[in-house]
Amino acid sequence: MHKVIAIGDQMRMTPMLNLTVLPGKTVSFTTGSAHLMLIAPTTPLRRGQIVELDFICSDGDSLRTSFDVVYSQ
Ligand SMILES: [Cu+2]
Numbered sequence: 001m002h003k004v005i006a007i008g009d010q011m012r013m014t015p016m017l018n019l020t021v022l023p024g025k026t027v028s029f030t031t032g033s034a035h036l037m038l039i040a041p042t043t044p045l046r047r048g049q050i051v052e053l054d055f056i057c058s059d060g061d062s063l064r065t066s067f068d069v070v071y072s073q
Pocket residue numbers: 002013035036037
């Protein structure tokens with residue numbers, strides 16, 4: 001997970017080490033803001049594809065979430 005921060009007049013990505021989602025709330029990942037970057041995926045991804053990922057929560061639970069691929073190389 002990355003977030004985009006302004007440093008002077010430049011925008012830079014910085015790692016997000018954790019993410020807190022309060023009960024009943026949602027968090028959006030969008031290009032140019034908080035986003036999920038898959039580095040070296042095991043299978044090629046293409047824009048428009050939907051990818052399911054499992055998040056492991058700090059309490060040990062897991063959460064499966066779907067994401068739209070918005071950028072691929
Ligand atoms: Cu990034």
